[in-house]
Amino acid sequence: MTDLSQFHVTRRWPAQEPSILQLYSFPTPNGVKASIALEEMGIPYEPHLVTLSDTDVKSPEFLSLNPNNKIPAIIDPDGPDGAPLALFESGAILLYLAEKTGKLIGATAVDKARVTQWLMFQMGGLGPMLGQLGFFYKFAGAEIEDPRPRERYINESKRLLAVVDKQLEGQDWIAGEYSIADIAIAPWLRALDFYGTREITGWADHKNAVAYLERFLERPAVQKGLVTPARD
Numbered sequence: 001m002t003d004l005s006q007f008h009v010t011r012r013w014p015a016q017e018p019s020i021l022q023l024y025s026f027p028t029p030n031g032v033k034a035s036i037a038l039e040e041m042g043i044p045y046e047p048h049l050v051t052l053s054d055t056d057v058k059s060p061e062f063l064s065l066n067p068n069n070k071i072p073a074i075i076d077p078d079g080p081d082g083a084p085l086a087l088f089e090s091g092a093i094l095l096y097l098a099e100k101t102g103k104l105i106g107a108t109a110v111d112k113a114r115v116t117q118w119l120m121f122q123m124g125g126l127g128p129m130l131g132q133l134g135f136f137y138k139f140a141g142a143e144i145e146d147p148r149p150r151e152r153y154i155n156e157s158k159r160l161l162a163v164v165d166k167q168l169e170g171q172d173w174i175a176g177e178y179s180i181a182d183i184a185i186a187p188w189l190r191a192l193d194f195y196g197t198r199e200i201t202g203w204a205d206h207k208n209a210v211a212y213l214e215r216f217l218e219r220p221a222v223q224k225g226l227v228t229p230a231r232d
């Protein structure tokens with residue numbers, strides 16, 4: 001019987017099935033990367049809903065898993081060398097799961113390097129920029145009168161969308177074959193709708209990206225991952 005009691009987080013979010021991978025998440029663009037990957041790779045897992053409220057993400061139990069107070073995070077009871085492994089940062093989780101299963105990372109060293117490249121493009125560019133645009137357009141930052149932050153993020157978002165659109169010319173997926181890079185990128189493109197920033201970024205003009213997102217959303221594993229963990 002696997003014992004995860006060494007992980008403080010399990011006191012607040014108890015593991016019903018400690019022998020399978022434990023997911024601590026909320027269905028945001030970063031959170032769904034983990035659930036979609038788990039679904040796509042066919043890894044059994046137990047989802048735990050950790051909301052973005054300070055009472056959850058900043059609780060001592062969750063901070064013991066991720067000192068950076070952000071979802072998603074996982075505990076794999078069957079980590080390297082058979083020891084449990086706790087992990088946070090969606091990009092690190094995607095790479096870990098892909099390496100562990102040998103799925104969605106590419107077959108050759110060149111494929112893997114390209115998948116990693118586009119994953120990092122999302123982690124360091126597309127996600128943070130679209131997220132900040134959402135903040136300055138829809139959330140608290142929308143009240144700031146100085147137009148410069150909003151303009152900065154609108155322009156950067158437009159530029160990055162053009163990069164994605166160009167890369168998708170003549171191919172279905174960002175790095176050639178479907179991969180963890182798509183699982184990282186597509187949920188952020190979908191989030192433009194939630195943030196109300198489609199029009200301001202000229203989303204509809206990016207025909208390849210629009211078709212790409214539709215293609216992504218048709219996948220059954222994506223549809224399941226997008227609503228996992230289920231919200232109360």
Ligand SMILES: N[C@@H](CCC(=O)N[C@@H](CS)C(=O)NCC(=O)O)C(=O)O
Nearest residue numbers: 028030052057070071072089090091
């Ligand atoms: N770089 C992190 C970002 C994760 C992130 O920003 N998570 C947000 C939800 S999308 C969060 O947990 N926010 C809660 C908070 O900041 O208090 C990753 O990719 O895992």
